Amino acid sequence: MESRCENCIVRQFNSLRAMSKEELKQVSDSKTTKTIKKGQPIFEEGEKLNGVYCVRNGVSKLSKLSANGKDQIVKLASKGEVLGQRSVVSEESANLSAIAVEDMEVCFIPKESINNTLQKNPNFTLEVLRHMAHDLKEADDVIVNISQKTVKQRMAEAFLYLQNNFGEDADGFLALTLSREDISNVVGTATESAIRIISEFKKKGLIHTSGKKIGIKNQQKLLEMVEGF
Amino acid sequence: MESRCENCIVRQFNSLRAMSKEELKQVSDSKTTKTIKKGQPIFEEGEKLNGVYCVRNGVSKLSKLSANGKDQIVKLASKGEVLGQRSVVSEESANLSAIAVEDMEVCFIPKESINNTLQKNPNFTLEVLRHMAHDLKEADDVIVNISQKTVKQRMAEAFLYLQNNFGEDADGFLALTLSREDISNVVGTATESAIRIISEFKKKGLIHTSGKKIGIKNQQKLLEMVEGF
DNA sequence: ACCAGTAACTGATAAATATCATATTTTTAA
């Protein structure tokens, strides 16, 4: 069953809410829905994008691979986020790969619909601009964090980030379960280092784990650690 | 002597070129020109900005201070760049400080002129959006670089970046002269480490120096170093 | 021209982090 953008809740979270009825109708008519399995790419670095992807469900990592095979996760995107917008706006190929870290449902919206609205509806353009401004601020903050905080501090911060942005499940574990490797790629460290720090945090009673699931036990101490106490 | 935006060359490099005659006139009438001495701030992190600053001359570093007193330079902005745009667009206080690394001449444009045009002229908004998209790509690339390259590689990259973006003087030195401390803050390392690597590069014949000026001697080798050979 | 004060530099050492090796656990697929 294909649903209409007009009735889609995730639209409330992104720039599509600034579209007019007619524009939205056009988007809805031209969009296609895709299912992406965990581990599969939505698009990859260097690829030319013919549109943007609106996330309905699941979580995607936006990352870039380096020569030595490690990749750095720049952002985690979930429900409501629009992927590929930067590439479409600047008419460049994708700078990052988008890979599902959970099974996903996304809507593909051809770039024509987007470009058309960008040129005609200043409210929409401004809304996209605001989102991009927010992403830029976050990216700047990541730069400062990586270069000024220790791996331990960044690990603590990552757990708090996951708690804030993706919440916890009924058993008190972080709702978004990442592999140890993905965690290390968010933090920007070696996988073994990330694992070691997880063990250390566990011993200190800051977190608890069950398999790959991680739960926060002492939020306060983690916060203090981020601040450098 | 106050010149008019309509005749200003630096406008060609930024989003103001998408403004209409009338909009430009309004900007020109409301703008004020400021001189900033080397080392002085244009604005500082946390400050509420009442407008944007268009760089006519000189170079500014955009950086963020950490608790321990080190600051990370996120971007270097020169002729034609518009500073504070992100803050004005998202109606937040400045995320970064802008400090002159050379004597500067900037035009202050009140945010009313900008906001007004943003709401009415989709071409202008789109142009601002494209610039922000470009900045975001660059920021993402910095994240990946910092986390995946060694300090030595990032130092090599920084010199090539300075060469590409600011050129060289008549004697073959980089036209933009930064203090060793600023270099270390661009690269994200300790000042002593930066100095040590400069010495090493000098011994290896990759660069030459004279006082704080640095010249590139072997671009090819620097490039190979960045790539990890 | 001189004399603070700052910036550049160098060495010794400590700390943080990555890498390599290997064991153990968990997941996957036949």
Next chain:
DNA sequence: TTAAAAATATGATATTTATCAGTTACTGGT
């Protein structure tokens, strides 16, 4: 279900990078 593969975990060690301490070289102001 069970063997193989992949992910997690831990120890030993190497490497990178930061920190501390001290020296030398510039620079701006009187």
